[in-house]
Every structure is written in C-alpha cells, then in structure tokens.
Amino acid sequence: AQKITQTQPGMFVQEKEAVTLDCTYDTSDPSYGLFWYKQPSSGEMIFLIYQGSYDQQNATEGRYSLNFQKARKSANLVISASQLGDSAMYFCAMNMKTSYDKVIFGPGTSLSVIP
Amino acid sequence: DTEVTQTPKHLVMGMTNKKSLKCEQHMGHRAMYWYKQKAKKPPELMFVYSYEKLSINESVPSRFSPECPNSSLLNLHLHALQPEDSALYLCASSQALMRERSPLHFGNGTRLTVT
Numbered sequence: 001a002q003k004i005t006q007t008q009p010g011m012f013v014q015e016k017e018a019v020t021l022d023c024t025y026d027t028s029d030p031s032y033g034l035f036w037y038k039q040p041s042s043g044e045m046i047f048l049i050y051q052g053s054y055d056q057q058n059a060t061e062g063r064y065s066l067n068f069q070k071a072r073k074s075a076n077l078v079i080s081a082s083q084l085g086d087s088a089m090y091f092c093a094m095n096m097k098t099s100y101d102k103v104i105f106g107p108g109t110s111l112s113v114i115p
Numbered sequence: 116d117t118e119v120t121q122t123p124k125h126l127v128m129g130m131t132n133k134k135s136l137k138c139e140q141h142m143g144h145r146a147m148y149w150y151k152q153k154a155k156k157p158p159e160l161m162f163v164y165s166y167e168k169l170s171i172n173e174s175v176p177s178r179f180s181p182e183c184p185n186s187s188l189l190n191l192h193l194h195a196l197q198p199e200d201s202a203l204y205l206c207a208s209s210q211a212l213m214r215e216r217s218p219l220h221f222g223n224g225t226r227l228t229v230t
Contacts, residue, residue: 031215032215033215033216035218035219037219037221042223043203043205043223043224043226044221044222044223044224045158045205045207045219045221046221047218047219047220050216050218052215052216091157091158095214095215097215099171100214100215101146101148101163101165101170101171101214102160102163102171103148103160103219104160105157105158106157107156107157108155108156108157
C-alpha cells in the first residue's frame with residue numbers, strides 16, 4: 001500500500017534562511033505525482049508545487065523547489081529566503097495512476113520562522 | 116481569495132440534528148472532493164465525485180451523505196453525528212483531465228462541532 005512519511009514533526013528556521021522539509025514515499029505504481037501543500041493556522045490548504053514521476057527536472061515555483069530523488073523515493077521541499085508568512089503546516093501528498101483521484105497526505109511538518 | 120467557497124464557516128450541531136455543508140466552485144473543474152481533518156492531522160479523503168458521479172467512497176459511515184447537484188456544487192448532508200465527527204471539513208476541486216498533474220484547490224473549510 002502507498003504511504004508517505006514526513007519525519008520532522010516540527011522545524012524552526014531563521015528568517016531569510018533556507019529550509020528543507022523531508023518527504024519519503026512508498027508505492028509500487030511506476031506512475032505517480034507528488035504535491036506539496038501549505039496550511040496556515042487559518043485552515044486553508046494551499047498548493048505549492050508538483051513533481052511527476054517521469055519529470056526529468058526538479059520542479060521549481062518561485063521560492064519553492066523540490067529535490068526529487070526517485071531512486072531514494074524522496075521528494076523534499078526546499079524553501080529559500082524564509083519569510084514570517086511561511087510559518088504553517090506543510091503536507092507532502094501523492095496520487096497514483098491506479099487512482100489519480102485518491103490523493104493521500106503525509107502526517108505533515110510544522111514550520112516556524114523566527115524573526 | 117479562495118476560488119472554492121464553503122459555507123458555513125462554523126457549525127455547531129446536536130447529535131439529533133440534520134444539517135448540510137455546501138461547497139461551490141466556478142473554475143470549471145469536474146472533480147470534487149470531501150476531506151475530513153482532525154486537529155494536527157492530515158486531511159483524510161471521504162468522497163470523490165467525477166463528472167457529477169460518485170467515484171470514491173472511503174467507507175464513510177452513512178450518517179454522512181454526499182450530493183453533487185451539478186458540476187459547480189457539492190453538498191455533504193449530516194445526520195445523527197457523533198461527537199468524534201467534530202473536525203474541519205474541507206472541500207476541494209481539480210481538473211478532471213490531466214488529473215495526475217492537477218492539484219487540488221481547497222476551500223477554507225467548515226469547522227464542525229458536534230455536541
């Protein structure tokens with residue numbers, strides 16, 4: 001069965017520094033997609049970045065980049081130049097070709113940005 | 116501003132009440148989802164509608180009844196809930212085509228308390 005692991009329940013980072021949030025996944029499906037979402041304390045889930053299993057290059061979106069290591073089954077999120085507004089829960093999520101509708105989420109990492 | 120609108124934002128109901136959660140999107144998305152999220156936990160998939168047809172029911176108790184009246188609307192009818200059903204209920208939508216690459220667009224959620 002598919003599974004996502006985020007081993008860092010909580011992280012702290014100094015403002016303007018970069019931070020890496022870890023995500024490892026387990027699936028036997030050769031075709032899958034990986035997503036990162038941000039959830040501030042207000043509750044809304046915000047899509048950040050996507051990486052497809054067959055994408056040749058690591059995804060980037062502004063200050064967000066994804067360090068995709070397929071052989072290690074890891075998809076770490078890198079946030080550059082952290083801002084106070086980056087303080088939130090971050091969830092790694094995955095879907096698979098067997099059921100692209102069935103998006104599963106990892107347990108999440110709580111990020112706190114320190115001024 | 117979110118493009119997926121959920122009402123109400125907060126709901127308190129007794130165990131014998133009947134209430135409904137509503138979700139609306141005007142992005143032309145043909146896949147719509149209900150997720151349940153407990154505090155400090157990841158969202159858990161409940162139901163998926165694809166082209167207005169129920170495609171996934173994650174063994175949700177019958178006291179939760181989804182309805183998709185048209186491509187823009189999604190309802191969740193609640194009846195005889197238990198206190199443990201208290202949670203944040205998130206609605207999401209995504210494109211039906213290229214679904215493997217399509218992120219979920221979430222509403223702000225309905226915070227439900229069952230007394």
